[in-house]
Amino acid sequence: MKLKLLYSDIKPELDLIEQELEQAVDSESPLLNDASLHLLQAGGKRIRPVFVLLAGKFGNYNVDVMKQVAVPLELIHMASLVHDDVIDDSEIRRGKPTVKAEWNNSVAMYTGDFILARALEYITDIDSPRLHHVLSKTMIEVCRGEIIQIEDKYKLDQNLRDYLRRIKRKTALLISSSCELGAMVSGADEKTVRHLRKFGxxxxxxxxxxxxxxxFTSSDEELGKPAGSDFLQGNITLPILCARSNPEIYRLLQTNLNKDLTDEERLRIVQTIRNSPAINEAKAISERYLSKALKELNELPKGPARKTMRNIAFFIGKRKF
Known part of the structure; x- marks a missing residue:
C-alpha cells in the first residue's frame, strides 16, 4: 500500500497545502522561482503537513487556520533539505538532480534561505506567542542537529546516544512540532497537545x-540515489553502529571511511551491512519507538484521525521504501 492512500480522506486539504506551497515559493526572481519549484516538484511524503492536519482534527478544525501552520513547517523542512545537499555534496535526491547539482552551491544556499524566510513570513499571520516560541525553539534545535552531524562525521567510534541525539534534532523534533502545533492552533486541550507532541x-x-x-537495504533505483550514501558522506547511522561490533566489519568500515569509493567497493559495504545482524538490531530499536508512539495514540479520543495516525505510524515503522 502507498502512504498517500492512508490519508486519502484529507486529500482535498493536502491539495490546498500544495497550492499554498507553490504560491509561497513564488518569487520575482526567475532563478529563485525555478530553483524553489524544482525542489517542490521533486515531491516528498508531506508527512509534516499531514500530521498538522490530523492533529487539528482533535480540536476545532479549520483548514484555513491549519494551513498557516502546515505550509511553514513544510517550507522549513524543504529549506533544510537544500542546505543538507550542499553540506553533503549530494547530486541526487528522490531520483532527480538536487538544486546544487542543477545550478550551484550559491544558488542552493540562497534558495534555502529564501524558502526559510518565506516560512517565517507565512506564519506571522498567527497571533500566538506560544506557537512562535515552540516553532523558533524547534528551528534552533534543527540547526543544532545539523551542526552536530557535521561534528560527528567520520567518527566511527561515536556512541548510540550521539546518534539518537542527532536524529532527534534533525528529524524527530520537526515532526513532533507538526503534531503539537496542529493541535495547539485548533484549540485542542493541553492533555491532547502533550500526547500528540510525544507521539510525533x-x-x-x-x-x-x-x-x-x-x-542499506534498498537499491539505488528504489532510493533515487546511491545505496550507502550516508556512509559515503561520513554520516554514521544506526546500522553502522550496530554492525561495527563485528571486528571484520569494523576494519572494512574503518578502511573505507572518508575515501572515494568505486561502485564495486560501495556495494560491497552495503551488502556486508545488509547481510549482518545489524539490520535487525536497528529495526528492533525502531520498533521500540513505534511502540511508544502507539501508546501515546491510545491516550487520545477515538475517531478517524486517530485511526489514520495509527495506520501511518505502522506504515512508517514497517516501510520498505
Whole structure:
C-alpha cells in the first residue's frame, strides 16, 4: 500500500497545502522561482503537513487556520533539505538532480534561505506567542542537529546516544512540532497537545531509523540515489553502529571511511551491512519507538484521525521504501 492512500480522506486539504506551497515559493526572481519549484516538484511524503492536519482534527478544525501552520513547517523542512545537499555534496535526491547539482552551491544556499524566510513570513499571520516560541525553539534545535552531524562525521567510534541525539534534532523534533502545533492552533486541550507532541517525537525517531536502514537495504533505483550514501558522506547511522561490533566489519568500515569509493567497493559495504545482524538490531530499536508512539495514540479520543495516525505510524515503522 502507498502512504498517500492512508490519508486519502484529507486529500482535498493536502491539495490546498500544495497550492499554498507553490504560491509561497513564488518569487520575482526567475532563478529563485525555478530553483524553489524544482525542489517542490521533486515531491516528498508531506508527512509534516499531514500530521498538522490530523492533529487539528482533535480540536476545532479549520483548514484555513491549519494551513498557516502546515505550509511553514513544510517550507522549513524543504529549506533544510537544500542546505543538507550542499553540506553533503549530494547530486541526487528522490531520483532527480538536487538544486546544487542543477545550478550551484550559491544558488542552493540562497534558495534555502529564501524558502526559510518565506516560512517565517507565512506564519506571522498567527497571533500566538506560544506557537512562535515552540516553532523558533524547534528551528534552533534543527540547526543544532545539523551542526552536530557535521561534528560527528567520520567518527566511527561515536556512541548510540550521539546518534539518537542527532536524529532527534534533525528529524524527530520537526515532526513532533507538526503534531503539537496542529493541535495547539485548533484549540485542542493541553492533555491532547502533550500526547500528540510525544507521539510525533517517537514516530519521528522511528521514521529516521527506518530511513537509515533503507539506505542499506534498498537499491539505488528504489532510493533515487546511491545505496550507502550516508556512509559515503561520513554520516554514521544506526546500522553502522550496530554492525561495527563485528571486528571484520569494523576494519572494512574503518578502511573505507572518508575515501572515494568505486561502485564495486560501495556495494560491497552495503551488502556486508545488509547481510549482518545489524539490520535487525536497528529495526528492533525502531520498533521500540513505534511502540511508544502507539501508546501515546491510545491516550487520545477515538475517531478517524486517530485511526489514520495509527495506520501511518505502522506504515512508517514497517516501510520498505
Amino acid at each position: 517525537y517517537y514516530i519521528g525517531m522511528s521514521f529516521q531509523i527506518i530511513d537509515d536502514i533503507l539506505d
